[in-house]
Amino acid sequence: MRSILVIGLLLMYLGAWAQGTITGKVTDELTNEPIPFANIIIQNTTTGTITDIDGNYTLANLEPGLYNLQVSFLGYQTKTLFEIQAYANKKTQLNIALVQSSESLEEVVIKESPYTKTAESPLSVKTVSANEIERYPGGNRDISRVIQSLPGVSTGVSFRNDIIVRGGSPNENRFFIDGIEIPSINHFSTQGASGGSNGFINVDFIKEVDFYSGAFPANRGNTLSSIMEFGFKEGRNDRIASRFTLGATEAGLSLEGPFSKKKNNTTFIASYRRSYQQLLFKVLALPFLPLYNDAQFKIKTSFKNKSELIVLGIGAYDKFKLNLDANETEDQQYLLGFLPYFNQWNYTVGARYRKFTDKGNYILVASRTQQNNDNFKYRDNQNDNPDALLFRLTSNDSENKLRYEHNMLVGGFKLNFGAGYEFAQYEINSTAVVPTEGGEIQVSYNSSINQHKGAMFGQASRSFFNNRLSLSLGLRTDINSYNSRMANPLRQLSPRFSASYTLLPGWNINFNTGRYYQLPPNTTLSYRDAQGTLTNQNTLNYIGNTQFVVGTDYTTQSNTKVSIEAFLKLYDNYPFLLDDSISLANLGADYGVVGDAPANSNSDGRAYGFEVSVQQKLFKGFFGIASYTFAISEFTDKNGEYSYSSWDRRHVFSIALGKKFKKNWDIGLRYGLASGNPFTPFDAATSSLINVWDVNGQALLDFNQLNEGRNPLGQQLDVRVDKRWYFKKWSLNLYLDIRNIANSAAQLNPTLIAARDDSGNLIVDPNDPTRYQMKTIPNEDGLILPSIGIVIEL
Secondary structure, eight states, rough: HHHHHHHHHHHHTTTTTEEEEEEEEETTTTOBBBOOEEEETTTTTOOOOOOOOOOOEEEEOOOOEEEEEEOOOBBBEEEEEEEEOOOSSEEEOOOOEEEOOOSSOOOOOOOSSSOOOSSSSSSEEEEEHHHHHHHHHTTTTTHHHHHHHHHEEOSSSSTTTOOEEETOGGGGGEEEEETTEOOBTTTOBTTSSSOSSSOOOOOOEEEEEEESOOOOOTTSSSOSSSSEEEOOOOOOSSOHHHHEEEEEEEEEEEEEEEOSSSSSTTTEHHHHHHHHHHHHHHHHTOOOOEEEEEEEEEEEEEEEETEEEEEEEEEEEEEEEEETTTOOOOOHHHHHHHHEEEEEEEEEEEEEEEEEEEEEEEEEEEEEEEEEEEEEEEGGGGOOOOOEEEEEEEEEEEEEEEEEEEEEETTEEEEEEEEEEEEEEEEEEEEEEEEEESSSEEEEEEEEEEEEEEEEEEEEEEETTTTEEHHHEEEEEETTTTTTTTTTTHHHHHHHHEEEEEEEEEEEEEEEEEEEEEOOOOHHTTTTTTTTTTTTTTTOOOOEEEEEEEEEEEEOSSSSEEEEEEEEEEEEEEEEETTEEEEGGOOOOOSSSSSOOOOEEEEEEEEEEEEEHHHHHHHTTEEEEEEEEEEEEEOOOSOOOEEETTTTTTEEEEEEEEEEEEGGGEEEEEEEEEEEEEOOBBBBBTTTTTHHHHHHOOOBBBGGGGOOOOOOEEEEEEEEEEEEOOSSSSEEEEEEEEETTOOOOOOEEEEEEEOTTSSSSSSSSSTTTTBEEEEEEEEOOOOEEEEEEEEEEO
């Protein structure tokens, strides 16, 4: 105990005289021209500076910690940057781009809300910084966990990262990094959806994330529920720096710096992470052993001809094995009976070239994405016996994309227009044993499809009446070579309109409406029957969605924003799976594959509700967000009648609060409360058949009772404590993060299983030799998950 005290006092002494510096350049966002004599002030202080003739600035002699910066200049919108970290061991490099006012007000500093807001998306947008992600209680540095606390967002079960936005399916979300699209942000992602177990984007790279739950700009397509725009940091241009992270389940290393000290116009940042949670799971005698790896990099070169090139890559490799030694309890035997083995890898490599001109800029984006999946299951897990194969599904999905955008300011109008092209290939090979009335048969199919996709878009925005009124009108169309209907651009015309009006300083009313389209998943597009016919080609259309959002927000001088929004989403042409007689919108919250079945586009849906949020950005040491969402989500069933969807969570409340104390201590709490999601009861009669159970290893659902049950309310309390030390050569952060500290467990619909005797053998029903004897076991969602971690920066 004495040694720990001595070490603590020594750390406090070593960091006592460390000072920090924030430096960078202020430029025009549209033209990248430097802005001389701009004001940079630390919020709520008299400390500040102005930029020099080249737009450069330096804030020196700062105590290490977090600062909010306010940047202003005549004719530009004032910008507030929250939680900028000042270090003692290295300068914080922060380049800042200011937005011109669309009105000619050269002698006026435009006062704007410190929160992200554009004419194109005046509502339904939240911005999350890297520091907010890092310290979020229960998040364990995972952006998907943080997003789940935002208004309009809910999730399924606690052990998955499904993002359910305003009653939409998890496959309705899209993700971009510096304008380059990536297919997923999760390890062990579900094919045909976007959820998974945990995120693979390293928070070390993130500058900020803009999360759109509606009001999508025209240059973003193929989405119905949300867009996540990740802004990655740029590597340092003065020296090599590193960051090492060791958590409860993974370890990671990040490096950044210039490629050359003499020519610092090219910088890089790169990282690699690997999990070791499979070792922990083995110690805990869990029947599954997940292993994941991920790597990412970003290279930026600034050229002398007012242009820049960004090249980035991100990839993941995941393996899911079974722990056959964990085969003693009823739960273990059940899980081993149906969980598959699977291997999954994916990568995205892309480049973004941007050329600045006197009137704006143009952007050219090229990228390639590839995903590979191999899922398989053998009877009694006899992986070395080919005759014991129950199913194997392999797939390969590749996308090659090219997009051009032009941004300019003409006559007070902000214009964005462009076009995109994509060549996509998808191949799937499936072999599965299917139970029949007399036993079982093996069914196989192989399919591959090539798709040529195109898009055109444009958007015009302008402010009026001294920036009190902003209007934006956009139009987009998408085409696809899959069938003649999708190839008709007039069928996918996608108009959108936004308006915002300032009633009083800080108080706005906002509105948006739009028509959006999204392709069905490749698993559904590529399905072939036993004769090799592309069954769904003549029946599927783009999924359509018409949205209306209206709201109001009020922002105070203390960085508090209160907002209320109401929304309505009307779906049409959703894929309807003919074998199960359910809408595809109800699937996607489990591991594996969804949508590989015959389907048509006859399902409709609707989601509506409202949300209230209070967000507090860092102010006098306090920060937090509280939100309440009421949402109803319904899709048509086989009778054409609306029934609750799997995402009808109804009531979701979340509050996350934190306080920064002296000596660089942070404490945060997060409490979540949500009504239960619907569930479909089991089909006990069919599931108990011996040939059915032997093939599936789990009970089948009775879709004649689609979502007629509802799970009970669930709640969770998370806690996080951080302590930081700043030294002249390095910094140290120790944290304790406890998810579900009260160990609350929601009692979900009990699981139906085949009963076993004391020796672990399945029991045949004595009254019917064609069936197993069935029983139910408890199904709980919720487990206390403590995590202790260390972050070292050099």
